[in-house]
Amino acid sequence: MLPASLQVLIDELGRLPGVGPRTAERYAFFILKAPQAQAEALAQAVASLHGSIKACQRCHNLAESDLCDICRDARRDPDLLAVVESPLDIVALERTGMFKGLYHVLGGVISPIDGIGPDQLNIKSLFNRLAKAKPQEVIIATNATTEGDATALYLQKHMPAKVKVTRLARGLPMGSDLEYADQITLGRALEGRRSF
Numbered sequence: 081m082l083p084a085s086l087q088v089l090i091d092e093l094g095r096l097p098g099v100g101p102r103t104a105e106r107y108a109f110f111i112l113k114a115p116q117a118q119a120e121a122l123a124q125a126v127a128s129l130h131g132s133i134k135a136c137q138r139c140h141n142l143a144e145s146d147l148c149d150i151c152r153d154a155r156r157d158p159d160l161l162a163v164v165e166s167p168l169d170i171v172a173l174e175r176t177g178m179f180k181g182l183y184h185v186l187g188g189v190i191s192p193i194d195g196i197g198p199d200q201l202n203i204k205s206l207f208n209r210l211a212k213a214k215p216q217e218v219i220i221a222t223n224a225t226t227e228g229d230a231t232a233l234y235l236q237k238h239m240p241a242k243v244k245v246t247r248l249a250r251g252l253p254m255g256s257d258l259e260y261a262d263q264i265t266l267g268r269a270l271e272g273r274r275s276f
């Protein structure tokens with residue numbers, strides 16, 4: 081039997097994705113053996129997370145002020161706008177180093193089974209944004225899943241007129257999430273994007 085306070089930590093760590101009970105134990109013992117300051121730094125980082133992070137008012141990416149780092153970066157190309165499902169997809173696309181435009185995070189995909197329609201996603205704010213900013217090209221970079229495709233189709237159909245709309249090329253394995261694609265595959269998919 082482990083002390084209750086250690087068991088609580090193991091249980092919490094075990095809820096993280098990809099962390100089984102063994103790994104959770106190893107992490108907990110590592111934290112226990114580490115200097116107290118290090119353990120406290122970890123606790124502090126976890127504790128302050130929800131308070132310090134919010135959604136970017138323009139693109140819904142993660143931000144620590146009203147606008148995210150990408151929206152505030154004057155070097156980004158406002159003529160290119162990539163529409164993604166989640167902030168993690170931005171991380172994946174940024175890792176390719178091949179995209180210098182701006183983003184819009186939908187916050188999910190259209191999925192009638194889960195009760196998620198266009199109104200539950202950041203689609204209205206996307207169209208409002210497009211009406212004002214008029215980028216030359218909108219790249220729909222939803223995942224290569226049935227829902228991702230359906231969402232892309234919906235966006236393309238309802239897109240305000242006179243915007244060129246492209247979709248990432250199919251170098252991406254079917255059913256796969258952008259965040260798990262390697263940089264080269266994702267980079268190629270970005271290069272090979274096609275018009276609808």
Ligand SMILES: [Zn+2]
Pocket residue numbers: 136137138139140141147148149150151152
């Ligand atoms: Zn932003």
